[in-house]
Amino acid sequence: MIKKYKSILFAAFTSFSCVATANVTVKWNEVDYTFDSTVRLTDVLSKLELGTNIYWPSAALFIPNDVTLERARQSSLSNLHLLTINLPSDTHEQKRVFTNLTNELQQWHLAKRVSVQIDYDLARISKAHNPQFDDGYYVLSLQERRESLEITGAVNNTVKAKHLPHTDVSEYLNSANISSLANKDIVIIIQADGRIIEAPTAYWNRQHQEVMPGSIIYVPFKESLFTPQYAELNQQIVALAKNRLSK
Template identity: 30%
Template sequence: MKIKALTLFFALSCPVTYAAGTVTIYPANQQLTGVERLADLVTHPALAHAWWPAAIISERQATAVAEQQHQTLLAQLRHFAAEESGDDAAAINGLRQQMQAVHVTGRQFVDLDPDWVRVRPRANVPLQGDYSLWTGPQPTTITLMGLVNSPGVKPFVAGRSADEYLDGVDKLSGADRSFAWVIYPDGKTQKAPVAYWNKRHVELTPGSILFVGFKDRLFNSDFNQLNQRILHSLTHRRPD
């Protein structure tokens, strides 16, 4: 499994005296002030029933960066669609419409599990600035996205692998028919072999995204980079 590096949004080298953070909790839209450390947040009574594997914490300045990167991605998809024609153009435009519906945030890739944070002092970092936290109950669905004929929310089935979720799903022009990407709720990603010749059991977890991207193009490196840019936006996707 590919593990993304931690984002250094906490002032680990700050002086001993620092301003405590402000955290807005969604979807309740509840604001907590004076949150000094991460443990103070994840052990707050208001979050007693949170399902932490799908929780997302973001920072205000990082959100501005993520939103700009997402707008750049949408412009690139529009550009590539204009350069193609027929089924290829239609497929790219369909993907662009999916990505237009995605709202991104300045996600911070840190472990929010309360038990982990409590027993590991290095994980209990100080909070400074303005943060948003999205959390809620355990999801009961996964989301299928990409170059497929039926994107959208699908029921989560325990034990079902990526290739099984794609059974009966038609892939559009230009799609990778050998691999798909799993984006787990905690932001980790994994490339899953899904063709008959390379199939391997890669399970999703509740709240995961299954993304079918573009197949490799030998003479178009810009096009090949689109998959990574899309994955970046999907790992920074804000819960609806």
């Protein structure tokens, strides 16, 4: 059973004195940890009672309440709404796809993902992996290894599939109800460590590509001269998925 994720909230405020100093507060399991200066990752994690089952490849640092991300979400929702209302009345499958994706996007918890690797062991031996927390407000997400991954996008229903070690991404598509709107030649993987990988999945262009546990497989909409809006929609949703703070 996957336990709920744990998040560490970092709140940093600059004082209004002549000399700028940082006051960093770390919230962990309803307990506040306060630092009176800028701190590094090891300073924070050393104060916490971390479990031994953390899956460090998926550990991530986020900055919440990002206005740009919320605008991108609203733009995606607007595009999906326009696509839905312009559908002929007898296109039930397409409407179901757009409605499902709309509901998914509305529920996502978004925060800007910081491009830094979070790994306690690496941070203790390498300054490059021991970032400093400056003034700001951060969320550090630490989770146990998940046993599933998510498939969304141009599918009739978003599904969770069991993670299979050493398995090509194309094998997961058998458990997804892919719609007629999908580009069936590729998928886009938003790996749990934040990497975005475009993976060919057709029999003629397939290359072995594995998926990390806890990742998202996005099935893109098929772009064409008649549906240019799908290109923007695909880009927007992939960007949002990278900046999704998982529960």
